[in-house]
Amino acid sequence: MTLPTAPAAVIDASGAPLAGRYAGLVHGFAWARLAPPHARGRLWRLFHHKRWHYVALATPELFCAVAIVDLGWTSTAFAYAFDRNKGKLVAAFSQHGLPGLGARVAGHAGGASVFRGPGSRIAIEALPQQRYRLRLDCGQFGIDAEFGAPVSPILLAVGQADGGSVHATQKSGGLPLWGAVRCGAHGYSLDGGVASFDYSNGLLARETEWRWASAHSLELGFNLQAGYFGAQENALWLDGQLYPLGRAHFDFNPDNPLAPWHIWTDDDLLDLHFRVEGARREERNLWLAASRYVQPIGTFSGWVRASVQAPKRIVTQLAGVTESHFSRW
Template sequence: MTPLSAAPLTVPAADGHPAFGRFAGAATRFDWALLAAPYARSRWWRRFHHKRWHYTALATDQLFCGIAIVDVGWTNTAFAYVFERTRREVVAGFSRDGLPGLTARLAGHAGGHSRFRFGASRIDMSASALSLRCKGLEIEAAFDAPGAPLLLAVGPVRGGAVHATQKSSGLALSGSVRVGTQAYALDGGVASFDYSNGLLARETAWRWASAHSLALGFNLQAGYFGAHENALWLDGRLIGLGAATFDFNEHDPMAPWHVFTDDGLLDLHFTPEGCRREDKNLLVAASRYVQPIGTFSGWVRASRDAPRRAVTRLAGVTEDHASRW
C-alpha cells in the first residue's frame, strides 16, 4: 500500500493548473475562476455549471439520517430524512427548492459552514456539527475530529471541466433527533460528511455507496467522476481503491446489491432496509434520485496480500442518481 500524497491547500494551484489525483488531507480553497487552459471557462459558463453540495450522514443502531444542501448555480435546494431502522420506515422528511442566491450559502471548502434558510426552516452544517429545524423535525448533532485523514479527490469531468470532492471517515457522534414528540439519542453513533465542488456537465449521473464505523469505512462512485473518489478507511489509514462495479436491479433498488472493486480490495453485499427517492422535473432541469438505506456485509483489505477484514452489517447507503442541471 502506497500512502496518498498530502492534499494541496488550494485547487487549482496559483498557476491555474489543478493537481489531479487522490490526496490525504483537506484543501482550504477551491476557485475555478483561476483555472488555466485547457480547463478555463468563461464566467457565464461557470455560472450555470458550478455545482456544490454538502451532505452529512448520521447513523446509529436505531436511525439513519441524511441531510444535504445543494447549490447548482442557478438555483439551490435542501433535503433531510430520518429513517428508523427498527421500523424500516422513513419517519420524517424535508425537501425544499430555494431561491437563487438567497436561501443557500455553501461553504468554500470542507471545513467551512453551509446553511439553508427558507421561512421557518433552517439547516446549518460544518465538519463538526449539524443543526436542523423544520416542521416536525429537529436535529442537533456534534462530531468529533476525524481519526483518519480526509480524502481529497480532484479530476477532469467529460462535458464539464474539473471537479473536486472531500470525504470524511467515520466521526464519533453525539446529539439528538426529535420527530414530533418522539426523541432519539445519537450518542454513540457515527457521522460522516461529503463536500463536493466542481464544474460539471449538464447531464450528470452516478452510482454511489458509503458506510462508516469508527474503525472502517469506504466511499465508492461509478459514473461522471470515474474511480477518482474510491477509498477505504481502515484503522486510521486512508487507502485508494480501484474502479467500482455496482451490480443491482435498476428497476428494483430494494433488491440486494453487490459492490466490488477491480483491485481485489473490497467485495460487499448490500441489503436494503428502506429507501428514500425523489424525482423532479422542472422543465429546464430534472433529477432522478433513489437512495436505499441498509447494511453492507463482506470483506475489505488494505492490499492484495493483506488478510481480509470481515464487514458485518455495516450501516450505510447506496445511490442511483441522474441529473439534468
C-alpha cells in the same frame, strides 16, 4: 499504499488542476483561476458550478442524511430520518431555495453551509479542533448533532469531470457522534453513533449521472462512485489509515433498487453485498432541470483489505447507503 498529503490548493500557479487523491483538508476551490483547456467563461461557470454539503448520521436505531446543494442558478436542500427498527422514514424534508438567497454552501469542507426557507433552517458549522455541528429545524423535524474530530485522514480527490471541466470532493471517514433527533413527539439519541460528510465542488456537465456507496464505523469505512468522476474518489478507511481503491462495479436492478446490491472494486480490495432496509426517493421534472434519485439505506457485508497481500477484513452489517442518481441541472 496510503495517500500523499493534500496540497495547499487544488490549482497550481500555472492554472492547472492538481489531479489526484490526497489525505487532508484543502481550503478553497478557485475555479476562476483555471487555465486552458480547463478554463471556462463566467456565464458557463454560473450554470455549471455545483456545490453540495452532505452529512450522514448512523446509529443502530436511526439513519439520517442531510444535504444543502447550490446549483449556481438555484439551490435546494433535503433531509430525512429513517427508523431502522421500523424499516421506514419517520421524517423527511425537501425544499427549493430562492436563487442567491436560499442556500450558502461553504467554500471548503471546513466552512459553514446554511439553508433557509419558509419554516426551515439547516446549518452545518465547523467548530474548534476539527469538530462539526449540524442543526436542523424544519417544523416537526429537528436535529442537533455534533461530530468529530476525525480519527482518520479526510479524502481529497481532484480531477476531470466527464462532460464538464474539473471537480473536487472532500469526504470523511467515520466521526464520533453525539446529539439528538426530534421527529414529532418522538426523540432519538445519536450518542455513540457515527457521522460522515461529503463536500463536493466542481464544474459539471449539464447532465450528470452516478452510482454511489458509503458506509462507516470508526475503524472501517469506504466511499465508492461510478459515473461522471470515474474511480477518482474511491477510497477505503481502515484502522486510521486512508487507501485508494480501484474502479467500482455496481451490480443492482435499476427497476428494483430495493433488491440486494453487489459492489466490488477491480483491484481485488473490496467485495460487498448490500441488503436494503428502506429508501428515500425523489423524482422531479422541471422546465430547466430534472432529477431521478433513489438512496437505499441498509447494511453492507463482505470483506475489504488494504492491499492484495493483506488479509481480508470481514465486514458484517455495516450501516450505510447506496445511490443511483441522474440530474439535468
